[in-house]
Amino acid sequence: MDTFNFLVSVLIMMIAIQLKETWILLAVLSISILTSKDLSTVVAFMIAAVVLYFFVGSGSEEMWPVVIFGLIIISIILSSKAEPEKDYAGGGYGDLFGGMGGGGY
Secondary structure (H helix, E strand, O other): OOHHHHHHHHHHHHHHHHOOOHHHHHHHHHHHHHOOOOHHHHHHHHHHHHHHHHHHOOOOHHHHHHHHHHHHHHHHHHHOOOOOOOOOOOOOOOOOOOOOOOOOO
8 A cells, every 4th residue: 555645545535524525535536446456455544534534534633643643653553564585495497596506517
């Protein structure tokens, strides 16, 4: 997940909630979900919309920095994946140097 894209989308959704423009929130959410490639991104956008709607939409303006930082942390956690181990077992050419070891037979 691209954290910058997530942050910009969340900020636009937050502004839409503060201005009581629900259609902008739904438009940004639907575009973000339709253009996402991972299921974790879809989950992060849905969590962000719900959290923003309940915390920022309730009128408590002192909570928005905490909400934004929490959503950034959630996006970083959801986007971190374990890298698959690479197989370096000989390179497939028959010797340990990948066919570049010379052939002193």
